[in-house]
Amino acid sequence: MKRRIDQILGNFGYCSRWQARRWINEGRISHNGVVLTDFSSKVEPRELLIDGEPIAFPDGMLILLNKPLGYVCSHESGEGPRVYDLLPPRWQDREPKVVSIGRLDKDTSGLLLLTDQSALVQRWTSPKHHVEKVYRATLDRELDPGVIGQFAAGIALRGEAKVCLPAALTIIDAKLAEVTLSEGRYHQVRRMFAACGYQVEALHRQRFGDIELGDLPEGQWRALPLPAAGS
Ligand code: URA
Numbered sequence: 001m002k003r004r005i006d007q008i009l010g011n012f013g014y015c016s017r018w019q020a021r022r023w024i025n026e027g028r029i030s031h032n033g034v035v036l037t038d039f040s041s042k043v044e045p046r047e048l049l050i051d052g053e054p055i056a057f058p059d060g061m062l063i064l065l066n067k068p069l070g071y072v073c074s075h076e077s078g079e080g081p082r083v084y085d086l087l088p089p090r091w092q093d094r095e096p097k098v099v100s101i102g103r104l105d106k107d108t109s110g111l112l113l114l115t116d117q118s119a120l121v122q123r124w125t126s127p128k129h130h131v132e133k134v135y136r137a138t139l140d141r142e143l144d145p146g147v148i149g150q151f152a153a154g155i156a157l158r159g160e161a162k163v164c165l166p167a168a169l170t171i172i173d174a175k176l177a178e179v180t181l182s183e184g185r186y187h188q189v190r191r192m193f194a195a196c197g198y199q200v201e202a203l204h205r206q207r208f209g210d211i212e213l214g215d216l217p218e219g220q221w222r223a224l225p226l227p228a229a230g231s
Pocket of ligand 1: 103187190191203
């Protein structure tokens with residue numbers, strides 16, 4: 001959709017709408033090979049060049065991040081370093097805002113998705129959609145095989161009336177398990193293990209729906225194609 005140039009520069013985090021007028025006067029903005037001089041002219045964001053470069057993700061973004069331990073998914077500073085601090089600074093000023101699709105605890109690492117598409121956040125975090133999430137959990141003691149049946153039957157969490165949906169648990173090593181959930185309750189994996197008498201010492205997410213973390217290095221991100229609407 002065509003939008004005013006000053007609005008585009010502001011909404012994609014390049015500069016304030018006020019500064020946009022200066023950038024335009026300085027001849028930094030062009031369209032179809034023509035330097036634009038009127039900040040109120042309307043163009044398609046994907047056709048605009050700023051200092052000869054196209055706008056990053058003009059149609060929206062989906063980002064895969066390998067979240068390191070110690071980072072918070074909140075936008076607030078004061079709770080520790082934020083996952084947003086690992087992304088290009090300009091993205092923090094984008095409107096709509098870049099947000100995480102669900103959250104990982106500060107002491108959980110691994111796959112985190114971020115997007116500026118609110119419909120995608122709603123779809124992929126909605127309890128109706130049952131998007132599968134796969135975690136590796138390291139426990140404080142050796143796993144009893146009986147825990148597989150407890151997870152499969154649906155764990156009752158302290159303080160919650162509704163039991164969890166059945167979850168798949170595979171014992172990988174004496175104190176290491178892989179857990180597949182199709183819900184996203186608060187601290188769910190830690191609380192499920194706590195209900196069975198275990199403490200989670202390390203938690204790492206490997207998969208979200210069909211998206212795998214793969215060999216993306218810790219603290220690094222890469223862009224993914226936006227899924228078709230409804231998928
Ligand atoms: N379950 C948890 O307990 N913590 C997370 O970060 C994700 C799932």
